[in-house]
Structures are given as structure tokens and as C-alpha cells.
Amino acid sequence: MTFSLSVFNNLLTDLMNNHNLLYYQSMKLPRSFYNRPTLEVAPDLLGKFIVYNSPNGIISARIVEVEAYIGQDDPACHASHGLTERTKPMFGPPGFTYIYLIYGMYNCLNFVTEPEGSPAAVLLRAAELIEPAEIADGHKIISHLNNAKSAKHPLSGPGKFCRSFGLTTEQNNLDLTEDQIFVEDRGLAIKNIKQTGRIGVRVGKKRLWRFFDADSEAVSGKR
DNA sequence: TGAATGATGCGCT
DNA sequence: GCGCATCATTCAT
Numbered sequence: 001m002t003f004s005l006s007v008f009n010n011l012l013t014d015l016m017n018n019h020n021l022l023y024y025q026s027m028k029l030p031r032s033f034y035n036r037p038t039l040e041v042a043p044d045l046l047g048k049f050i051v052y053n054s055p056n057g058i059i060s061a062r063i064v065e066v067e068a069y070i071g072q073d074d075p076a077c078h079a080s081h082g083l084t085e086r087t088k089p090m091f092g093p094p095g096f097t098y099i100y101l102i103y104g105m106y107n108c109l110n111f112v113t114e115p116e117g118s119p120a121a122v123l124l125r126a127a128e129l130i131e132p133a134e135i136a137d138g139h140k141i142i143s144h145l146n147n148a149k150s151a152k153h154p155l156s157g158p159g160k161f162c163r164s165f166g167l168t169t170e171q172n173n174l175d176l177t178e179d180q181i182f183v184e185d186r187g188l189a190i191k192n193i194k195q196t197g198r199i200g201v202r203v204g205k206k207r208l209w210r211f212f213d214a215d216s217e218a219v220s221g222k223r
Numbered sequence: 224t225g226a227a228t229g230a231t232g233c234g235c236t
Numbered sequence: 237g238c239g240c241a242t243c244a245t246t247c248a249t
Contacts, residue, residue: 076244077244078231081231081232081233084231086230086231086232101228102230103228103245103246104243104245105246106228106245108244110244159245160245160246199245200244200245201243202242202243
């Protein structure tokens with residue numbers, strides 16, 4: 001099973017290197033994927049691949065950990081204080097990025113979910129580069145941007161992920177159905193999904209809205 | 224355990 | 237407007 005999946009991925013890798021556009025168009029998640037209840041979207045994102053067409057080249061990694069933040073009634077959700085300039089993307093249509101600065105130094109990437117006017121998003125907490133690097137110079141770009149700060153797991157944690165990918169608030173509110181940044185399905189299924197409370201929040205701890213791939217080494221924090 | 228670091232939002236004038 | 241507490245984090249001690 002594991003072997004055939006890796007063969008499958010290698011085949012896709014070759015396909016993609018030779019037929020970039022065709023591959024992207026067929027695998028990219030459509031807006032309808034995000035236009036659903038957030039608690040369905042979040043676990044469904046596990047095993048999908050985030051692809052960023054960065055100024056330095058294309059980077060991609062497998063998503064292994066996410067958290068859901070849902071609506072004005074969720075005290076941990078930024079939208080709990082209502083519509084503000086910062087949280088505007090979450091109130092907008094689904095399938096857009098929502099990136100904000102946290103603790104003065106780290107950025108966090110979210111995927112906006114649910115219909116326009118219904119503020120919700122999924123926070124990307126961790127991802128994993130698949131060996132061999134399946135797109136372009138992913139490893140090189142990431143280790144350069146990460147500046148050797150966390151060589152072993154440079155994508156484990158929302159702040160580390162954005163730092164390694166080179167994502168900042170400049171990439172806020174981008175359309176995930178266009179080509180700069182998107183998520184794609186490569187047919188990889190996650191068989192061991194675990195669910196816990198969200199990390200780092202002081203409110204809304206009872207909601208078990210963190211989802212991660214229990215078989216991944218790249219998951220951040222406690223398992 | 225705490226320092227680094229800055230935008231945001233709230234509660235006042 | 238102005239000041240201050242808060243914050244979906246990370247890393248070194």
C-alpha cells in the first residue's frame with residue numbers, strides 16, 4: 001500500500017514536471033470544496049497538497065495538521081468581535097487565503113470556508129515535504145527562507161510553515177482557485193486522523209477542532 | 224519559563 | 237485619538 005502510493009506520487013511528479021498546467025488544472029480543489037461546513041473541510045484538507053507559486057519557484061507540501069475556527073460564536077475565532085478590517089477575508093466568499101500576523105513576528109495561513117457572510121476558516125498548522133521533493137526546488141527554497149532555524153521540521157507549526165514558505169500578509173486574501181497559491185488533491189488518503197482541542201488558544205478549549213495525521217512526523221505540539 | 228516583537232481591538236478621554 | 241492588554245508562536249534557557 002505504502003509502496004504503491006509512493007510509486008503513484010512519483011508518477012504524478014513526473015507528469016507534473018512535464019505537463020505543469022494540465023496537472024494543476026485537473027487536481028486543484030474547486031471553490032465548492034471550501035464552500036462547506038468548516039468541520040468537514042478541515043479534516044478533508046489532511047493529505048492534500050498546498051502549492052505556492054512563490055517568487056523563488058514553486059513550493060509544495062502535504063498538509064498534516066489543521067484547526068477550524070468557526071463563526072462569531074467561537075470565542076477563539078477572530079470573527080468573534082465582528083467584522084473588522086483585519087478579519088474581512090473571513091467574512092468574504094470561501095476559497096480565499098486569510099493571513100495575519102501573530103505575536104508580532106509570525107504569520108498564520110488560513111483557508112476561508114463557508115458561504116460569504118459566514119465567517120470561518122481553517123488554520124494550516126503543519127505540513128510535510130515528501131521525499132523526493134516533488135516540485136522544483138522546494139527543499140532549497142524552504143531551507144533558504146527558514147534560514148536553518150529549524151532544519152528538521154521546518155513546516156511544523158503555523159508560524160514556521162509561513163516563514164519557510166515565505167508567506168506574509170502580502171499574500172492575504174488571495175483566491176485559492178487561481179494559480180499563485182492553491183491546494184490540490186493527489187489521491188492520497190489519510191487513514192489515521194486524530195482530533196484534539198486547539199493549540200495555543202485560551203478560550204474555546206472544549207471544542208475539539210484540531211485535526212492531524214497521527215502517522216506524520218511533522219505534526220506540531222502534543223499529539 | 225520567559226523573551227522577542229508589533230498589529231489589533233477595547234475602553235477610555 | 238491614546239494607551240494598554242491581548243495574541244490561532246517559536247526558540248533558547
